[in-house]
Amino acid sequence: MATGRAVLALAFLVVLLVDPTAPVRSNVHGLGFPLISLYLTWAAALMIIAWQSWWFDYRLAPLALGIDIAVFLGAVYLTESRSSEFQSPFLAFAAFVLIAAMVRWNWRATALTAIVLLIANVLLGLMLYSFGFEVDPFRFFRRIFYIILLSSMLLWLSMSRGGERVQAMPEPPGVPGERRDLVFDSALTFVSSLLDAKRAAFAFAGSEEPWIDLRMLGPEGFTSRQLDPELFAEELLALHRTALFSTARQRELVQSEDGTLLIARAGAKSGAVCPQLAVHLGIDEGLVVPVHCATGSGQIIIWEAETLSFDDIRLFAAFGEEIGRALDREEMSRLARVEVETGVRQAVARDLHDSVAQFLAGTLFRLEALRRWIREGHDPDGEIDSIKNALRREQSQLRLLIERLRRGQESDRRTEITDELKALLAEAGAHWSITTELLSPDAPLPVSVQLSHEIRQLVREAIANAARHGQCKKVIVRIGHADGQLRLSISDDGIGFSEIAAARRPRSISERVEALGGQFELHSTSRGARLEILLKSGEMA
Structure with a gap:
């Protein structure tokens, strides 16, 4: 801004010196050159101050603006005549003064500067006219209109420009959350x-x-x-x-x-x-x-x-x-990242609990039964083969789980949940030595691979709880579909949950249903327990 002021003053003075037809008022001949020369010296000093001291640059700003207005109006009136219509620097100086106020302060300062500039222009014109100087009324009122128009535009710009525009900082390299x-x-x-x-x-x-x-x-x-x-x-x-x-x-x-x-x-x-x-x-x-x-x-x-x-x-x-x-x-x-990692840990913990942990617990029961069977003098080969086959199936399930964690499961793949539950119930019944039954509609129930995995884990955990803690002999699983939702009901004929256990509800099942965005109800009596689970079909929560 200080440099622009100095350049504007220098250009004004050079034009007056090199142009032999440069207009000056005859009755004040010679006053324009000294005035512009002094103004150029002042502008050069302000430019040096601005480059050397931000403190004095700001402190001298109001004084500089006042001198700009005074010299601008005085120099324009002293260095023009009726024939210099398009040679006058009036608009250039007016724009500089208003822009300086807008950039240095705010829209209020811009409005105040416009008012001062307008009043000073009117007073100076009336004063020159009273002293006998030639003042063209047409040009005089046209300049007032110019000041009002230019002030309105810059005032609107000052009020609407909002906050400062900042160059965007480059994005640092690395993984978000660790930078x-x-x-x-x-x-x-x-x-x-x-x-x-x-x-x-x-x-x-x-x-x-x-x-x-x-x-x-x-x-x-x-x-x-x-x-x-x-x-x-x-x-x-x-x-x-x-x-x-x-x-x-x-x-x-x-x-x-x-x-x-x-x-x-x-x-x-x-x-x-x-x-x-x-x-x-x-x-x-x-x-x-x-x-x-x-x-x-x-x-x-x-x-x-x-x-x-x-x-x-x-x-x-x-x-x-x-x-x-x-x-x-x-x-x-x-x-x-922490939330995602926590969710992954919780999901893996649920899967390991509902599959590996429960399977190992069932295997311990079968080994204890096998020991009694051997003591009674029976042939253990059949039960040993059955346990070996169960271990192979669990190993396959565990490998599938590991592969799923490594590459993710394809969410657009779908599978028939009824067929998978039939195989699961047969395996779980043999493993826990209980009777299992699946009640399902005749129509197929295709679901996503992800949802199928979650349902199978829910059923495995429910059967393991019923066999281990509920001492049941039979588990019935009902599954149905209505209004875009899967309804899963798992009931047993065991001793049910105690009041404390029923109030807490099975943790793994509750967390899994909540993660799926479903609903879970537990009903328990001395004649058995029933789990009612409602899930959105075909989509994960």
């Missing part, structure tokens, strides 16, 4: 490149960590260490705002709470407090950006930059919010 340190490094690399800064630091105080992580980027590369939380935790966890600071001069340029204004503070009396981390690192001047996320808070400090400007405050405030969102996304990915 927190990589997010820190990407943030430091990105902010350093934006400001062409030699050094940057990211201090982060996690809500569950006892120490503060400090990650630094310098010419030597990345370094990290831990800081004492007693020194910096309170400051890092507080809701600070993005600011330019100078520890040597105790100056601070910070956003207002609503983010619409910049507030300049200096000295202890004004409450200006430079970041303690910057003091600890020996930083004289820099930019501090707070970062807040669900897992903690921190600060990014950038120093030894080529240039620092008040423009950087709003830009990096938005960037700090983006860093916080990136850390939140990383935490959400980590939690999602």
